Amino acid sequence: MIARFxxxxxxxxxxxxxxxxxxxxxxxxxxGHIDLPRAQEGxxxxxxxxxxxxxxxxxxxxxxxxxxxxxxxxxxxxESTMPPPPEYGYSLNSTLEQMACLFRTEAQSGxxxxxxxxxxxxxxxxRDGVFAVLLHIEGxxxxxxxxxxxxxxxxxxxxxxxxxxxRPNIFGFGVPFKFGVSPxxxxxLTDAGKELVRVCNRLRMVVDVSHxxxxxxxxxxxxxxxxxxxxxxxxxxxAPWTRNLTDPxxxxxxxxxxxxxxxxxxxxxxxxxxxxxxxxxxxxxVRQIDYLVERVGIDRVGFGSDFDGAIMPAxxxxxxxxxxxxxxxxxAGYDDATLTKLAHGNWIRVLRQTWGE
Numbered sequence: 001m002i003a004r005f006x007x008x009x010x011x012x013x014x015x016x017x018x019x020x021x022x023x024x025x026x027x028x029x030x031x032g033h034i035d036l037p038r039a040q041e042g043x044x045x046x047x048x049x050x051x052x053x054x055x056x057x058x059x060x061x062x063x064x065x066x067x068x069x070x071x072x073x074x075x076x077x078x079e080s081t082m083p084p085p086p087e088y089g090y091s092l093n094s095t096l097e098q099m100a101c102l103f104r105t106e107a108q109s110g111x112x113x114x115x116x117x118x119x120x121x122x123x124x125x126x127r128d129g130v131f132a133v134l135l136h137i138e139g140x141x142x143x144x145x146x147x148x149x150x151x152x153x154x155x156x157x158x159x160x161x162x163x164x165x166x167r168p169n170i171f172g173f174g175v176p177f178k179f180g181v182s183p184x185x186x187x188x189l190t191d192a193g194k195e196l197v198r199v200c201n202r203l204r205m206v207v208d209v210s211h212x213x214x215x216x217x218x219x220x221x222x223x224x225x226x227x228x229x230x231x232x233x234x235x236x237x238x239a240p241w242t243r244n245l246t247d248p249x250x251x252x253x254x255x256x257x258x259x260x261x262x263x264x265x266x267x268x269x270x271x272x273x274x275x276x277x278x279x280x281x282x283x284x285x286v287r288q289i290d291y292l293v294e295r296v297g298i299d300r301v302g303f304g305s306d307f308d309g310a311i312m313p314a315x316x317x318x319x320x321x322x323x324x325x326x327x328x329x330x331x332a333g334y335d336d337a338t339l340t341k342l343a344h345g346n347w348i349r350v351l352r353q354t355w356g357e
Contacts, residue, residue, distance in 0.1 A: 006126045007322050008344035009047030010261025010304030011136070011210070011232035015098045016052060017308045018105075025105050025113070033307035033318040036112065039131060042320040045344065046116070046125060046132025048160055048231055050309070051098040053091045053141045055167065085141050085169040092149070095142035099156065102133055115157050119352035126344055134351075136208070136231070139165035139174075145192045147199050159355065160206035162231070163193060163216065166243070171196050172216040175242040179273035183242045183249075188215035197223045204356045209233075210243075210263075210304075217249055226354045227258035232304030234260075234268045235291045241268055247295065254296040259350040261304020262288055266311050280313040282328040289329060289342070298338055302346045 014025070014034040023029050028037040034044065085091070106113050113131045116122045125132035135158045143149045143161075150161075164174035171193035173186040189197070197220055200207045207224060208231045209217050221228055230253065236244035245253070245260065253260060262285065267275030269284040292301045305312075307319060315324055326339060334342070 004323070005043055005326050005339055005343040006045035007043050007303060008045055008122065008126060008132065008347045009307070010259075010302060010347065011050055011138075011263070011309075012047050012305060012307040013050050013052060013309030014307065015049055015101050016054065019097065019101055026109070033305075033312065036109075036131060038319045040129075042318075042322040043326075043343075044131075044319040044322060045129075046122070046134070047305075047307075048134045048136040049102060050136050050138040050162075051095050051102075052138040052165060052309075053086050053094045055086065055165070085139075085167055088141065088144070091141035095137065095153075099135065099153075099158075102135065106133065117157055117159060119348050119355060119357050122351065123348055126348075134159055136160040136162065136206075138162040138208070138211070139167070139169065140171050140196065141169050143171075143196070145170055147196065150196070150199060150203075154203050154205060158205070159351075160208060160229075160231070161196075161200055162208035162210055162212075163189070163196060163220075164211050166211050172219075173213050174211045175213045177275075178242045179267075180240050181242060182214060182240075182246060183217070183236070183244070184214040185242055186213050186215065188213075189219040194219060194223055201225045204354060206231075206351070206354050209249075213242075214246070214249070217252075221252045221256070224256070226256075227350050228253045228256040229259045229350060229354070230304075231259075231261045232263040232306050234263050234288050235295070238288055238291055239268055239271055239273075241273070244268055250292070250295045254300060257300070257350070257353065258296075259300050259302060259346060260292050260296060261302050261347075262292065264303075264305040264307070264310065264312055264316060266313055269313070276311055278311055278314040282313065282315045282325060285313065285316075285325060286328050286332045290332070298341060299346055299349065302342055302344070 017032045029035045115133045163172050166174040172189045175183045210230045210233045234244045236246045266280040
């Protein structure tokens with residue numbers, strides 16, 4: 001299968017896998033979802049590469065991904081059982097290690113990988129076949145309350161920040177993984193979290209609302225001067241996990257001229273709550289895309305796979321399966337112009353708008 005579209009993806013966890021397993025991004029690896037050979041085969045031109053401080057369920061990533069996801073879900077039924085944030089020193093060291101891994105990958109790539117800081121650099125990478133890495137922090141545990149680390153990380157190339165993972169920190173509260181209820185699961189942003197949003201706006205940095213609970217989402221919506229972006233979240237109306245977005249949240253994203261990236265994780269696609277069933281058809285992905293496009297508009301939807309951090313539908317498998325999703329969308333009536341928007345054009349648009357270019 002030949003990839004006809006270059007995909008820029010809203011979320012992956014490849015750096016954690018590379019570090020945990022001692023793998024090279026330049027080799028075709030026997031597990032996981034992304035490496036350069038498979039990305040090139042599937043037309044994956046780059047993405048938001050998440051730097052995420054491992055919690056108890058991820059500090060050993062050498063096992064099976066399905067079992068890791070099951071451990072992540074264990075005990076996440078309510079706020080009282082949410083895992084605590086990691087200690088600051090550990091969080092900072094882990095973040096620096098992951099950033100350094102991406103910098104070394106770029107340096108060793110011979111021009112095949114580039115950390116992008118502008119929308120023009122991203123567009124050039126997609127045009128020229130260079131894998132584009134957008135530095136993204138998922139969960140701000142490595143950022144101090146005074147936000148000194150944020151300023152330093154920005155100068156190093158950080159251009160996107162998710163305030164929380166699905167656990168609390170000093171800035172806000174993540175949603176526990178719970179099925180059949182709303183994402184209204186706890187308090188909103190703290191005062192420090194509100195200041196974090198203001199400083200991200202000043203720096204022209206993406207504020208990602210994925211993993212944020214509903215009250216925190218609405219705090220961001222009231223405060224931000226930038227488009228509201230959910231890098232890897234789906235429609236709650238179709239799959240009522242707390243991690244997905246309600247219709248009013250989607251409407252707020254539309255009204256801000258923001259963006260939603262489709263999360264490929266099987267549980268967030270399904271209407272039955274099954275979080276570990278790879279027998280999830282491509283039609284479930286198309287159904288989510290159709291709903292998101294109808295709700296927020298064709299210019300505000302893209303992909304946010306969660307490669308290397310979630311369980312993929314068997315028909316996708318890994319990044320080599322992206323052309324199968326493109327073909328399914330084409331069969332559903334999306335023409336080449338709209339497929340280009342979904343594949344990467346909408347991400348370039350919203351990043352250019354957010355970064356002030």
